[in-house]
Amino acid sequence: xxxxxxxxxxxxxxxxxxxxxxxxxxxxxxxxxxxxxxxxxxxxxxxxxxxxxxxxxxxxxxxxxxxxxxxxxxxxxxxxxxxxxxxxxxxxxxxxxxxxxxxxxxxxxxxxxxxx
Amino acid sequence: xxxxxxxxxxxxxxxxxxxxxxxxxxxxxxxxxxxxxxxxxxxxxxxxxxxxxxxxxxxxxxxxxxxxxxxxxxxxxxxxxxxxxxxxxxxxxxxxxxxxxxxxxxxxxxxxxx
Numbered sequence: 689x690x691x692x693x694x695x696x697x698x699x700x701x702x703x704x705x706x707x708x709x710x711x712x713x714x715x716x717x718x719x720x721x722x723x724x725x726x727x728x729x730x731x732x733x734x735x736x737x738x739x740x741x742x743x744x745x746x747x748x749x750x751x752x753x754x755x756x757x758x759x760x761x762x763x764x765x766x767x768x769x770x771x772x773x774x775x776x777x778x779x780x781x782x783x784x785x786x787x788x789x790x791x792x793x794x795x796x797x798x799x800x801x802x803x804x
Numbered sequence: 805x806x807x808x809x810x811x812x813x814x815x816x817x818x819x820x821x822x823x824x825x826x827x828x829x830x831x832x833x834x835x836x837x838x839x840x841x842x843x844x845x846x847x848x849x850x851x852x853x854x855x856x857x858x859x860x861x862x863x864x865x866x867x868x869x870x871x872x873x874x875x876x877x878x879x880x881x882x883x884x885x886x887x888x889x890x891x892x893x894x895x896x897x898x899x900x901x902x903x904x905x906x907x908x909x910x911x912x913x914x915x916x917x918x
Contacts (some may be wrong), residue, residue, distance in 0.1 A: 730908055733905055744903070744905065794849070
């Protein structure tokens with residue numbers, strides 16, 4: 689199994705630019721999560737998709753952030769316009785949300801975003 | 805509200821035993837996870853508790869007391885490679901959606917020295 693795939697691994701951009709982060713979940717998983725991790729705030733859930741439908745986006749910081757999941761094997765997180773305070777590591781995770789005990793989330797390698 | 809507390813940092817010696825505590829206050833509870841995260845890498849699943857008691861998996865064990873809102877991760881026979889952050893996460897209900905999400909603590913950075 690290839691695991692969760694994220695791209696790019698590193699992104700450096702200037703304030704005001706648009707940033708698009710990409711994620712391919714584990715095949716067969718029906719839930720996808722976008723997280724942001726910073727030293728100050730730890731790992732925060734941004735948005736949660738189940739069967740390609742957004743279930744909870746209450747963690748999305750503001751309107752500059754948007755996420756899509758057009759199909760079961762692909763999701764994007766977009767920041768437009770980007771700001772220096774968006775600098776963080778963004779993780780994508782997927783799970784098989786069967787409702788049982790073992791719907792463990794598996795994390796991708798993350799995208800380290802630096803906004804100058 | 806949701807609140808998960810862990811110590812920020814701990815140090816221990818190779819070969820020793822260390823216990824990392826986690827206390828939580830969440831609106832719902834459907835299990836507690838421990839993840840390990842090495843610097844610059846993704847979190848990886850270590851253990852899961854949903855019932856009170858101890859779950860043992862090799863050198864790692866995790867304990868849960870739901871009445872006390874308390875868990876700990878016990879690492880035995882510490883090795884240098886155990887130097888990492890350890891994240892406690894509670895599975896909580898997501899409003900009235902019928903879905904659940906993980907709420908993470910800020911993590912405990914463990915430094916194992918020779």
